[in-house]
Amino acid sequence: MQVTSTPLSDVRLVVPKRFGDARGYFVETWNEQAFALNGLERRWVQDNQSLSATPGTVRGLHYQLDPFAQTKLIRVLTGRILDVAVDVRRGSPTFGQHIAVELTAGGLEQLFIPAGFAHGFCTLEPDTTVAYKVDAPYSKECERAILWNDPALGIDWPALAGASVSDKDAVAPRLADATDLFDMRPA
Numbered sequence: 465m466q467v468t469s470t471p472l473s474d475v476r477l478v479v480p481k482r483f484g485d486a487r488g489y490f491v492e493t494w495n496e497q498a499f500a501l502n503g504l505e506r507r508w509v510q511d512n513q514s515l516s517a518t519p520g521t522v523r524g525l526h527y528q529l530d531p532f533a534q535t536k537l538i539r540v541l542t543g544r545i546l547d548v549a550v551d552v553r554r555g556s557p558t559f560g561q562h563i564a565v566e567l568t569a570g571g572l573e574q575l576f577i578p579a580g581f582a583h584g585f586c587t588l589e590p591d592t593t594v595a596y597k598v599d600a601p602y603s604k605e606c607e608r609a610i611l612w613n614d615p616a617l618g619i620d621w622p623a624l625a626g627a628s629v630s631d632k633d634a635v636a637p638r639l640a641d642a643t644d645l646f647d648m649r650p651a
């Protein structure tokens with residue numbers, strides 16, 4: 465398993481070892497010991513999966529507040545996405561900064577996003593299926609969103625981004641207007 469850092473502290477790109485043969489391949493998509501050895505131990509409590517039919521579907525940018533803040537481990541089962549994490553922790557040296565990385569079914573790449581980051585993606589192919597583990601249960605009350613195409617974030621979405629967006633995501637506040645964020649500043 466290969467784990468690489470990203471410009472956002474604690475956000476990691478994970479690529480599991482692929483055992484290929486004439487039939488195809490086998491991978492361990494998650495292994496408690498391997499993840500713990502890389503400082504990525506989490507007690508996953510929920511597995512999620514979404515299918516997006518239209519290329520250019522954008523889901524996000526979402527996060528949950530404490531006590532249901534979530535670490536997420538994202539991978540693509542079919543298709544391709546541009547996966548984005550935005551630091552929404554006031555006081556963080558990278559507050560408002562993001563990373564954008566392509567995750568593909570064929571490449572087996574995974575993105576490990578700790579709590580404190582808003583997460584979203586744009587699908588790049590039809591019928592893209594995304595699966596992700598979370599270490600806290602869904603909480604509608606603690607769920608928040610920031611606007612996916614907030615110009616201040618400077619996310620270089622592909623031209624097709626926004627072909628399909630939920631009503632909720634279309635009216636999310638810009639980061640500057642968001643009231644409920646994480647806070648790393650000293651009390």
Ligand SMILES: Cc1cn([C@H]2C[C@H](O)[C@@H](COP(=O)(O)OP(=O)(O)O[C@H]3O[C@H](C)C(=O)[C@H](O)[C@H]3O)O2)c(=O)[nH]c1=O
Nearest residue numbers: 512514523524525526527536583584585601602603630
């Ligand atoms: C997230 C979630 C949703 N739901 C229900 C609530 C809605 O009735 C329905 C669709 O939810 P939503 O439109 O929020 O789904 P997405 O837009 O794919 O949201 C996800 O997209 C971005 C990329 C994320 O990182 C989040 O994990 C998650 O918010 O599923 C549940 O029952 N459990 C859940 O854990």
